[in-house]
Amino acid sequence: MAVRETTGRVTRRRIRTRANLLDAAFAVFAAKGFGRVSIEEVCEAAGYSRGAFYSNFGSLDELFFALYRQRADLIAEQVARALALDGPELDVAASVERVLEVLLLDVDWLLVKTDFLVHAARDPAVAQTLLEHRERLRRAIEERLARATGPAALPAALGDVDGAARAVVAAYDGVTTQLLLDKDVEHARVWLGQLLTALLTDGGGTPA
Numbered sequence: 230m231a232v233r234e235t236t237g238r239v240t241r242r243r244i245r246t247r248a249n250l251l252d253a254a255f256a257v258f259a260a261k262g263f264g265r266v267s268i269e270e271v272c273e274a275a276g277y278s279r280g281a282f283y284s285n286f287g288s289l290d291e292l293f294f295a296l297y298r299q300r301a302d303l304i305a306e307q308v309a310r311a312l313a314l315d316g317p318e319l320d321v322a323a324s325v326e327r328v329l330e331v332l333l334l335d336v337d338w339l340l341v342k343t344d345f346l347v348h349a350a351r352d353p354a355v356a357q358t359l360l361e362h363r364e365r366l367r368r369a370i371e372e373r374l375a376r377a378t379g380p381a382a383l384p385a386a387l388g389d390v391d392g393a394a395r396a397v398v399a400a401y402d403g404v405t406t407q408l409l410l411d412k413d414v415e416h417a418r419v420w421l422g423q424l425l426t427a428l429l430t431d432g433g434g435t436p437a
Contacts, residue, residue, distance in 0.1 A: 247285045252295050259337035263344040265295055271286045285375035294358060297345045300338055301362040307331040324373070325425045332401075334414050334421075339405050363398060370394040374429075383429065393429065399426045 253275035253344035256264050268289055272282050288291040311327040349356040374383065387393040401421065408417040 243285070246277060246281055250277065250282060250285060250292065251299060254292055254296055255300075255337070255341060258293070258296070258344065259340045263341070263348060269408060293345070293348075294355070296341065297358070298362070300333070300341070302365075304333050305362065305365045305369060307333070308366060309350075312369060312373040321426055321429045325422050328425075329418055329422050332418075334405070334408060334417055336408065336412055336414070339409050351367065351437075367391075367394045367398055371395050387428075396428055400428060 238268040249256070250271065252353055254266075256270045257270055257274050261270075264337065266289070268279060268282055271292070275281075282292075286295065308328055308331070311331050312324060314327060345355070345359060349359045371390050374390040375392050382389065383393050387396055404417050404424065407420075
């Protein structure tokens, strides 16, 4: 029993240490950029030694990937959950509003995400991680559109539900790029809502 309790405490402590390292790394990466951060800086920000770092991560790259997956998976899960709340009929305006309520529009996250994108552009293995996340997000949107409307109910210019889902992700990318520059989160949220509503309806009104 004593061994089990000790093991449990060690496990909980390790989980807490890992979470603290990820939180500290997020702040440091957002402030300085991934390529300008050292392991020592992450450890200092988290209040841990290099030993604590290496007991959780093999390298700074590994920590960076873990941080990206943590945040990216949260976004995909939130969007999928928001889209699943509708009934069989798609209310575009209501669905867009629900997604915008949960969607993470955070400048620090976007800075880290952009670092990851640039890193991925030069490394096929890293690119695969990014593509997998984007595919998960796209599938959640595509499944919701297909379940509610079918291809015939979408604006013809989008082609099919796959094209519509890709257009939604592209719209998010465009709005968040602007957000990186002007830092206006509220305007970005309103603009994204208007853009998605117009994109998925004819004239921004009722579904086609």
